[in-house]
Amino acid sequence: MGNTEQRIGLWMVGAGGAVGSAAALGVAALSKDRIEKTGLVTALPVFADLDLPGAGRIVVGGHEVRATTLLESVQSLHSESAVIPPEVIASCTPELKRMQRDVAPGIMLRGEKLVRAGAGVQSRSLPTAAAAVKRISNDLRTFRRNHRLAHVVVINVSSTEPPASSQAAPPEYAKLARFMQRSGADALPVSSLYALGAFEADCSYLNFTPSTGMRLPAIEQFARQRDVLFMGRDGKTGETLLKSALAPMFATRHLIVRSWVGHNVLGNRDGLALSDPEVKRSKLDTKQIILEPILGYRPDTRTSIEYVPSLADWKTAWDLVDFEGFLGAKMRLQFTWTGSDSLLAAPLVIDLARLTAFEYSRGNRGRMDHLACFFKDPDGAAEHRYYQQWQHLLEHAHRPATTRA
Amino acid sequence: MGNTEQRIGLWMVGAGGAVGSAAALGVAALSKDRIEKTGLVTALPVFADLDLPGAGRIVVGGHEVRATTLLESVQSLHSESAVIPPEVIASCTPELKRMQRDVAPGIMLRGEKLVRAGAGVQSRSLPTAAAAVKRISNDLRTFRRNHRLAHVVVINVSSTEPPASSQAAPPEYAKLARFMQRSGADALPVSSLYALGAFEADCSYLNFTPSTGMRLPAIEQFARQRDVLFMGRDGKTGETLLKSALAPMFATRHLIVRSWVGHNVLGNRDGLALSDPEVKRSKLDTKQIILEPILGYRPDTRTSIEYVPSLADWKTAWDLVDFEGFLGAKMRLQFTWTGSDSLLAAPLVIDLARLTAFEYSRGNRGRMDHLACFFKDPDGAAEHRYYQQWQHLLEHAHRPATTRA
Amino acid sequence: MGNTEQRIGLWMVGAGGAVGSAAALGVAALSKDRIEKTGLVTALPVFADLDLPGAGRIVVGGHEVRATTLLESVQSLHSESAVIPPEVIASCTPELKRMQRDVAPGIMLRGEKLVRAGAGVQSRSLPTAAAAVKRISNDLRTFRRNHRLAHVVVINVSSTEPPASSQAAPPEYAKLARFMQRSGADALPVSSLYALGAFEADCSYLNFTPSTGMRLPAIEQFARQRDVLFMGRDGKTGETLLKSALAPMFATRHLIVRSWVGHNVLGNRDGLALSDPEVKRSKLDTKQIILEPILGYRPDTRTSIEYVPSLADWKTAWDLVDFEGFLGAKMRLQFTWTGSDSLLAAPLVIDLARLTAFEYSRGNRGRMDHLACFFKDPDGAAEHRYYQQWQHLLEHAHRPATTRA
């Protein structure tokens, strides 16, 4: 008892973006029972026996650098992409407005190209990286205290950063801490500052983007010192999900993949961020890695992304798989995937919050390898085959809690 | 030792068709090391530790109703469909001619529409079903004796039969045996006569087609009496393979499949058989069954097949999956699969022969549930998810032999 | 002047269906300047110099057998297919209600399978075919008189009929008239009764469906006697439009089309009608005819249609064109077309009304061959190439009026 009454926090970095605001709306609509649970993995019967927190127990907050509100953001998803029924937005408007009070200004670095269209900016000038981390952890502590939360799960759903050139960052946390005292806030990728702030405040941190986050030795070291839960990176929602479901089929049939070409077109804010060639490279890196470990050899892979505003949130991926069969026969699989990018991601963010809170409540700590099925480039994972990842999730979730992961 | 010297028989019903002749060529080319093992599942490293018979130990024979030879059949695959390198055909011509001596006339029923294009027919007039079964088992015994084979695996790779209306057949073998004494050869589907003949001669029987085969209670009863190995039905080579790999992805992501439409076009002899609406129904039945058990509900499925001669062996399937995600968003996956139908099937036939001979040699008998991953409509199987089937195969194959399955 | 003040009638057979109600809404929204003119061919600059009637001069009425209203019908297009902005519906609700007063009960034959889902039926029992025609012409005269219309254009946008077996109908109008006096209303296809009723009332008649309409010698004879305007049949809105634009490319490049396979899936009322195999045949006939005249030879064409309710108005067509190039190279074009069937058709209905009223006003009469670009199976047309048809329209429309076509 007691436990089922406890409330947990879902704090999203980039809360005002399409994924963040759709997840916020989802929490509100689920707690009022206004929508089906379609798309929510943790609502599958196979998880029914676990004591996962219901939507009514999830309090939403976050950081956001743009001067847009959760409500405006879901409204523009409706008007631009014709997704999200307006009656759901209408019925949850009070909740979205209430959540908005827990959206704090985000950290913005000097010279960062802000992904926005005319929107104002809300950010804070911070003298050092250490000050930025402190500010973030203070925001999280305030949120937890104000809402009397049992635990806060921080999930990064902001736009993709350019690839980090963080060679300056020392590999040990003690040195990193000193380094951050004397360096400007831009000495580390913003996503890493958020990870540090979360760990500092004893929160869990999950990275749903391809950004660096805690993928620096010193930061992972710090996470282990703080004994928190963490996992990343880059939510697996579309083309890569399909790849990880299909590539094992070729492998187990001994069909040789000669080339696998993927072309992605999308028109949302994520697409806009990716239209910066630097940023695009971050994304392509996580999209390309999965075939070799699954197939056992390296086929010729080409993945490209184009920003096409007219498509709005409707990401379309075309994949061409050129493969060879018995007696050298050249065969082909093509697919096109047309999905609302934000609505594929949003329920997974809620799933991750629920599963992480569940781990926390049963005393597990450390890297959550069992969440690999949610990520394109799972931390520390050698396993990229989707169904093996899924099986791992099922087994872990139903396994009695260990004291330490 | 000893065992590794033993030879086994691969007897194909419909040996002269595209699948049969390509499998025969494959056995020859593999044993002479003329081709890569691409497409051959049992050549994957994960099976390397098992004592599976090499191609050099496989002797090929079969039944065929058309007056075409193995050599002519692979030649027409080359000339019509531009598959199979001519130099492979040339180098294996002596072997194909030698195998041809073990191709016996098939059983043909009165009034059966023969799938052929001007080819003559070789079949035998048989007074009763029992006589037909006797004839088949005699052919198999002769083959085994002549080549001193440790075991013969019979695989049905002939054209699809029309759906059987076998209500006349009694459900117990004892009664069926008497019934067959007094009934014409057409009292049972031909595929069932072959199954009975195989069991009579202590051979294994696998049904790679959607035809009835041993899917009659009395015949399965007989198989168990004879203590043989058996499994079916309908080889899973293309669209259904993809379905069984992809549908679990929708299920585990809680994405609701509203409709799944599949349209198949092909121009080979199998397509010609399927242009008969009766026969087409047999095929569509096995193509439709897998989604409901995987998804847990019944989406709107429509599968259609068109015979388009110009495509020859290049079967193309277009699938449209209309699914719903979070907040009711309607999304779509489309794929087109362009594969050489016969060259997808042929190596699996060799795989099945090897895996069955292996089961036989280690003393297992009965229905080979672990071969489900090779079939669209696996006998007795509740499991249609491809990767679960694959896992089952791996585990079973590496498990110490049981005395009885 | 004067002419520009005159109002014309657009009378739709099947006004309450998706196409009819969307066209009605379109007329209302255009006349209030609430929508863009996208999709409206006659709004292109190239027609700006012609005195075509504006939407504000078009009065809408029609026949409908189902007890559904125009408003309900456009609302269900919105709720089921997510097309038509709700604010456009809201702003035009008064007009749709006013138009509803001019929707009269349709003619329904004994035993006709009504395409409906629980909707009530409004039809009239009529003793003879002649009485049905009389009733129709009376409805049209009443409409014209009530609204003081300069001319009424009747357009059939109802569901496809089964193929007519009208061998009973005599080939001369005089005999047909006597035949209709003594025959039940089902002696002729309903679409033909409407054509006769329209001609009787001196209205123009256009057949936007694959149904028979005036494709009977006696009816065309009658049309010429009455000196009216007429044209058909089967609106060219999607897959066939693409075919007629693409096939000439293959022809002029001397690329040989070996096969052209088309598979159409749709979930609207038209799809439901087409799920009746008899009706489907009518549709497939008009879809198949165009390739041979364009290419000069008969490729292997296969066109199929499936009714898939979940797709609602979003018809999807997949086409596979297998063609041969220089030195015998086998190449392929595939396309998928995903369009809202009703919203592709509706503006063309308005275009046809405008272009027909224009012909009428400048004194032309007879078969409107220049409208061939709007039809899958244009009356009397040897020309199926889309751009030639389009050129013909442009030239004719800008040519000084002839006294007789």
Next chain:
Amino acid sequence: MGNTEQRIGLWMVGAGGAVGSAAALGVAALSKDRIEKTGLVTALPVFADLDLPGAGRIVVGGHEVRATTLLESVQSLHSESAVIPPEVIASCTPELKRMQRDVAPGIMLRGEKLVRAGAGVQSRSLPTAAAAVKRISNDLRTFRRNHRLAHVVVINVSSTEPPASSQAAPPEYAKLARFMQRSGADALPVSSLYALGAFEADCSYLNFTPSTGMRLPAIEQFARQRDVLFMGRDGKTGETLLKSALAPMFATRHLIVRSWVGHNVLGNRDGLALSDPEVKRSKLDTKQIILEPILGYRPDTRTSIEYVPSLADWKTAWDLVDFEGFLGAKMRLQFTWTGSDSLLAAPLVIDLARLTAFEYSRGNRGRMDHLACFFKDPDGAAEHRYYQQWQHLLEHAHRPATTRA
């Protein structure tokens, strides 16, 4: 008469590439009547009344910088891409060897990245641009004299050059001539040197590539001074051909194209050249220009190209057209085009040679605007609609010769 006995020359710059060697093989095979005329536009019945030179009257020669032969090149098309029947190659081997004697070393600039895979290079060191032009014209004169040719048509089928930065080149020919006397051979794009050489030798010049060729004012001025025939640029063989056939459909139906995304993957030498980002830009420029003139507005177009070696000559283009219809409905057309790039181009090269020789023989001179249908970016053409271009060709070809074009 007399005329029909005259022979003409087809001189290809880049003769040893895939297009050049396939065209050479085509000329040989056509003259021996070994192949169908599929893919050859000028073999259509509509041109039968014109006195176009038959293949037997065409003598082939060319420049080539790589040390590969015509025979090796067609053989590798067969072995790598499974196109071109080996028996055709076998039967034409003597002709290909004879043609090889007329393949001269090409011009190669200092520092040019040669498109090759280990192949040796044959080129000549030339002190000035003027010397290079002289050398080219001498090669052409020698070819014409040796074979007693009535006329020589030079067609550039070599790999795409990087975009030229030819600002140094003066805009008047007189100045250009002096400039070339004192500048190195790399002062002008190589394709321009070939154009100048052709004009100098009174040959026609057609540019089948996106390279500069005669697209410099001074060179076009020179062409007019020399009173020769010329036209360019970039052969329209696949995706752009489809665009120019399809875009007018959207325009004439008043459907608004919001975005048109094209992704091209290919694995031949042209693809290899295009894998250089600089070169790719040349190609993309000519691929992008056609939509705006056809549609009358500028949709969002994105065209990308990837070099994927496993695809060899089988270029695949995926296009996604996102368009808007009536009442704002968002619709989509997708297509994939899978064609053997070289075998789509080769017959058009022969067509251009025949049509140019025909123009020459009937006394026409100047820019051949009527050949626009063969080019992605036709010189001086405002017309990009494919069927209008085709109509122009037909009309011009059947029009009595003018003294000057």
